Amino acid sequence: MTIEAHGYDQTDARPYNRVNLFDVWRRIEPYVRGSVALFLFLLLWEYAPRLGWINRTFFPPISEVVIKGIEFAASGQLWPQVLVSVGRALGGFALGVVTAVPLGIVLGWSKSLEAYLNPLLQLLRQTNPVSLFPVFILFFGIGYATNIAIIYWVVVWPILLGTVNGVRYVDPALVKYARSVGLPSWKIFVKVVAPSAVPSIITGMRLAATYSFMMLVVSEMVGASSGLGYLIVNAQYLMSVHLLYVGVIILALLGIASNWGLASLERYLTAWKQDVNP
Known part of the structure; x- marks a missing residue:
């Protein structure tokens, strides 16, 4: 066969x-x-200290850092610090979303109101948040409220600007078509403006999430007795270099996770685009 x-x-x-x-x-x-x-990058991090290219006292191999992180987590000391930091970052971020998105919608929809408020908003936006730390401490004292306030100040501006731009630069042809078929203004906003503005709003949120974790470290380095920022500073004082890098890596992973989550939210909220343009 x-x-x-x-x-x-x-x-x-x-x-x-x-x-x-x-x-x-x-x-x-x-x-x-x-x-x-x-x-x-991880390969270089692992072998550069081992080969003597970098002083491993200040820059240990990544495998040693990971082992230290696992041991610290297994001891139950790591997760409370992570939860405290996530709570602070999430609190400031949520407060920024709740206030910046509605204000951005109003300013983007009403050009006359935006013309009056824009100079003040630009002035406040350019103010260095670190320089406002003493002001927040005077108003809120040293503690949770100050951490939330400084994070809020950082995250509110990218969300606000993203929302304003998203509402303002909606395709005029879509708005004209909606008016031509007799839709009232509120329906035009709900059916046309809001869905079209979502990508710009989410972009502002993604920037804000990154800024929130950056400012979280600064806020926890001053007047805080817990959190990843406090962990990093305390590890520096104790010369626990491995633990210092554990805190840095976890902050980076939290930033990546928040960015991925917001990107997934954007894909979900803009799924209608794929239906319109297969």
Whole structure:
């Protein structure tokens, strides 16, 4: 019995395998492209101290940092610090969203009101948040309220500007079409303006989330007895370099997680675009 009797052509084996390998590579290539730089960075972090390129006293290998982080987490001392910091960052961020999005909608919808308030808003936006630390301490004292206030001050501006721009720069053709079919102003806003402004609002939120974790460290370095910022400063004073990098890595991971979550929210809220433009 020959091979051809079973309907198998041996000459097609090699091209078929090539096509399969190409398809597999095409599927995994985006993941490889997205992780190769990170892998090389971690590899450099691991071996540069071991080879003496960097003083490992101040920059230990990443494997030692990870082991220290696991031990610290297993002892039950890490998660309370993480939860405290996440609560502060989330509190300031949520307060910024609650206030900045409605105000941004009003300013973007009413150009006359925006013309009156814009100079004041620009002045406040340019004020360095670190320089306002003594002011917040005077008003709120040293504690949770001051941490929330300083984070709020940082996150409110990108959300506000993103919302204003999102509302203001909606496609005029869509608004004209909605008016031409007789939709009232509130329906135009709900059906046209709000969905079109979502990407710009989410972009402002993503910037704000990044800023919130950056300012979180600063706020917890002054007048705080808990949190990742306090952990980093305390590790510096105690010369616990491994623990210092544990705090830095966790803050970076929290920033990545928040960015991923907001990006997923944007995809969910703008799913209608895929339906309109398949």
